[in-house]
Amino acid sequence: MFNLSFYKGKKVLITGHTGFKGTWLCQILTNANAVVTGYSLNPPTAPNLFGLSGMAGKINNIIGDIRDLKRLQQVFEQTQPEIVFHLAAQPIVRDSYKDPHYTYETNIMGTVNILECIRTCKSVKSFLNITTDKVYLNREWEWGYRENEELNGYDPYSNSKSCSELITNSFQNSFFAESATAISTARAGNVIGGGDFANDRIIPDCVRAAIAGKKIMVRNPGSIRPYQHVLEPLYVYIMIAAIQYQDKMYAGNYNIGPDENDCLQTEDLVSLFVKYWGNNIQWTVCPDKGPHEANFLKLDCSKLKKTFGWKPRWNIETAVEKTVEWSKCWANGENITYCMEKQIQEFIDSKK
Numbered sequence: 159m160f161n162l163s164f165y166k167g168k169k170v171l172i173t174g175h176t177g178f179k180g181t182w183l184c185q186i187l188t189n190a191n192a193v194v195t196g197y198s199l200n201p202p203t204a205p206n207l208f209g210l211s212g213m214a215g216k217i218n219n220i221i222g223d224i225r226d227l228k229r230l231q232q233v234f235e236q237t238q239p240e241i242v243f244h245l246a247a248q249p250i251v252r253d254s255y256k257d258p259h260y261t262y263e264t265n266i267m268g269t270v271n272i273l274e275c276i277r278t279c280k281s282v283k284s285f286l287n288i289t290t291d292k293v294y295l296n297r298e299w300e301w302g303y304r305e306n307e308e309l310n311g312y313d314p315y316s317n318s319k320s321c322s323e324l325i326t327n328s329f330q331n332s333f334f335a336e337s338a339t340a341i342s343t344a345r346a347g348n349v350i351g352g353g354d355f356a357n358d359r360i361i362p363d364c365v366r367a368a369i370a371g372k373k374i375m376v377r378n379p380g381s382i383r384p385y386q387h388v389l390e391p392l393y394v395y396i397m398i399a400a401i402q403y404q405d406k407m408y409a410g411n412y413n414i415g416p417d418e419n420d421c422l423q424t425e426d427l428v429s430l431f432v433k434y435w436g437n438n439i440q441w442t443v444c445p446d447k448g449p450h451e452a453n454f455l456k457l458d459c460s461k462l463k464k465t466f467g468w469k470p471r472w473n474i475e476t477a478v479e480k481t482v483e484w485s486k487c488w489a490n491g492e493n494i495t496y497c498m499e500k501q502i503q504e505f506i507d508s509k510k
Contacts, residue, residue, distance in 0.1 A: 160397040162190040162506075169193045169281070171237060173224055173272060174245030175217070176200060178354040179288075181207040183243065183392050185498050188216050195237045197222050197230065198246055207353030210494045224268035230275050238281040241399050244272050245288050247319070252358045254315035255449045265318035266325065273329040276339060284403035286395055287326045287343045291384060291415065291457050292316035302384075302418075302458030305345075305411045312450060323411070330409075340402035340409040346391035347384030347415035347457055350427075350477055352484020352497065354388075360424055364431045365485045367439070374432075374441035379425035382454045384415035387477035389505045390470055397466060408465065415457035420474040430475060434482040471508045480504075 170187055174180045175196025187194050195218040201208045208214070218237065222229045224246040247265050248254060254261040269287065276282045294303040295310035309324065311317040323343055330341045350361045360376070367374040391414045402408045415421070428441050462468050472480070480501055487497040 160393065160400065162186070162396070164400045165190040165192040165396070167191065167193065168241055169195070169237060169239045170241045170243070171195045171197065171233070171239035172243045172245060173268075174198050174247060175213075175219075176206070176208040177202060177245060177249070178207055178351070178356065179349065179388055179392065180245050181211055181213050181353065182351065182388050182498070183245070183395070184213050184217055185211065185495075186392060186396065186502055189499065189502065194218065195233070195239065196220060197224070197233050199223060203355040205355055207355070207494075210353065210488065211498060212495065224271060225263060227271045227274065230271050231278070234275045234279040238279070240281055241284045241403060242272065242276060242282055243286050243288065243395060243399065244269065248315065250356060250358055251292075251313050251315045251451060252449060254313055254318070258314040261314045262318045262321075265315070266321050269322040269325045273326065277329065277333050282339055284340050284399045285342070286399045287322060287341075288395060289319045289323055289343055289345050290316065291345050291347045291413070291455060292452070293320040293323050293345055296452045296455060298452065298454045300454065300456075302415070302456040303413070304458045305413055305461055312452065338406070340406040342398055342402055342409045343411045344391065344395055344398065345411065345413050345457070347386055349386055349388040349391060350481050351388030352481055352488070352501070360427060361431065361481060364428060364435075364441075368435050368437070369489050374428060374439065375444035376424060376428055376441055377444060377446055377448065378451060378453070379423065379428075379443050380453065381424045381451065382421055382456070383424070384421045384455065384457050385427055385474055385477065386416045386420065386470065387472045387480060387505075389502065390414070390416070390472065393505070394462065394468065397468070401466070412462045412465075413457040413459045414462060415459050416470050416474065418456075420470070421456045422474060427474070427478070430478040431482065434479050471505060
């Protein structure tokens with residue numbers, strides 16, 4: 159496991175810090191005694207992990223829009239970050255069909271704005287743009303996509319993140335090739351974990367149904383995705399940002415996903431959830447005529463493994479078990495921060 163002591167005293171800026179992944183990232187970095195500033199809109203759901211964890215009181219919490227370049231420039235000038243994680247985005251595929259303009263404006267101009275701030279802020283030594291496994295032109299084939307495959311996401315969300323990748327590459331070539339700032343992108347597969355309350359995501363739908371004592375409705379039981387616990391990609395983000403901070407040669411584009419046997423159908427994921435939740439909950443297929451969604455998607459993560467000697471720590475069964483554990487902790491009114499810190503430590507202590 160990468161040694162988190164690197165982050166002690168480091169000034170870190172996280173965009174999108176009030177979201178599900180952003181809150182977990184803040185928790186990890188505050189545990190490592192980093193000086194964390196978050197810049198984001200208010201949490202996107204109610205309830206939300208950011209509020210439940212009391213994260214606003216643990217970091218320099220700034221509420222702002224990634225589309226507001228002037229405000230973002232002021233934050234960079236005031237905080238002088240050394241490391242920047244860019245998570246701010248409109249992240250829901252179905253919402254991107256409902257409001258494509260907002261999706262493109264946030265995901266494209268948000269990336270331009272953050273890179274423009276980094277270009278003019280000399281304190282930044284390491285930048286990581288977090289995108290998605292959906293940036294690739296999906297040919298519905300059975301093998302994983304590699305980092306050199308064509309970028310051309312289908313729906314407005316996926317396509318806007320493809321554009322975000324291309325923008326990052328353009329800024330790298332145009333402004334950072336000769337600078338000391340290391341620029342990378344990370345393309346992670348589908349994440350699950352405690353504290354995700356988003357709409358139109360299978361595990362949050364499972365949790366809501368289980369708590370309400372209702373059947374879980376599954377839209378696309380045969381869809382295959384690279385599911386992984388949220389701590390898997392977060393630790394890779396932290397590792398890449400730290401290592402490229404020390405040696406720019408490690409900057410690049412990286413896929414982050416589970417091993418082949420943990421790329422599974424949605425119905426298998428739901429069956430695992432039912433197994434660990436218990437209480438005789440059931441699920442049923444409820445097909446709809448919603449917008450296009452890919453049926454088959456896998457990532458080839460051999461570059462990440464070869465470059466950093468990385469391997470996933472938690473298989474899909476453990477990921478579901480930990481998600482259920484957190485969800486029951488929340489449902490029973492237990493201490494959310496304790497549960498998060500416990501799971502983070504368990505992840506750190508686990509064997510590859």
